[in-house]
Amino acid sequence: ETxxxxxxxxxxxxxxxxxxxxxxxxxxxNAMYWYKQSAKKPLELMFVxxxxxxxxxxxxxxxxxxxxxxxxxxxxxxxxxxxxxxALYLCASSQEAARAGDTQYFGPGTRxxxx
Amino acid sequence: AQSVAQPExxxxxxxxxxxxxxCTYSVSGNPYLFWYVQYPNRGLQFLLKYIxxxxxxxxxxxxxxEFNKSQTSFHLKKPSALVSDSALYxxxxxxxxYSTLTFGKGTMLLVSP
Numbered sequence: 001e002t003x004x005x006x007x008x009x010x011x012x013x014x015x016x017x018x019x020x021x022x023x024x025x026x027x028x029x030n031a032m033y034w035y036k037q038s039a040k041k042p043l044e045l046m047f048v049x050x051x052x053x054x055x056x057x058x059x060x061x062x063x064x065x066x067x068x069x070x071x072x073x074x075x076x077x078x079x080x081x082x083x084x085x086x087a088l089y090l091c092a093s094s095q096e097a098a099r100a101g102d103t104q105y106f107g108p109g110t111r112x113x114x115x
Numbered sequence: 116a117q118s119v120a121q122p123e124x125x126x127x128x129x130x131x132x133x134x135x136x137x138c139t140y141s142v143s144g145n146p147y148l149f150w151y152v153q154y155p156n157r158g159l160q161f162l163l164k165y166i167x168x169x170x171x172x173x174x175x176x177x178x179x180x181e182f183n184k185s186q187t188s189f190h191l192k193k194p195s196a197l198v199s200d201s202a203l204y205x206x207x208x209x210x211x212x213y214s215t216l217t218f219g220k221g222t223m224l225l226v227s228p
Binding site: 004006040041042043045048056058090092098100101103104105106107108109111 | 147149151156157158159160161164166205209210211213214215216217218219220221
């Protein structure tokens, strides 16, 4: 897990707040991902970036806004969230986005609670 | 469309006994299969994967998995369970670089002393 770090580990926010989640990978990978993990549901892929370019956006509401300034850093900007957005948000990275056999390595996640 | 099924929400096993966590998949094409483990309040940790070649794949912490193409299965196994193996296990599949990594819903493994 030390290859991919995420901050903060826990976040509580009101529905009118604006906050950002940060992810950093130290593995020299070219692809980064955001996943949402909710209780009793499979992991949901939110966004995929390859060399700072967004290559996948899985019908995620616009209240979630990703940013990838370079291949090592990934942000998820949050605004006017809903209580159902409370979940564990996981960041991952892999060598290449388009290579199916590449392993994705995950960070420890940010536990988000929306009040 | 691709999918993964983990038919058991929970598997209980006594320490020292062999364990199996089941996974079946449905894809069009050749699958790339992965197993991950998640401990409480932690991210997913990679255990092993099948890309091609030998159907028996060995991974971290003594875990192994057998790819069975005819049964479209990729069950996770360990000869002797430890209490510390208690965690949530996820199977995942991908077909090509144009598809996403699809996860099963997870199986909770509980190893009793």
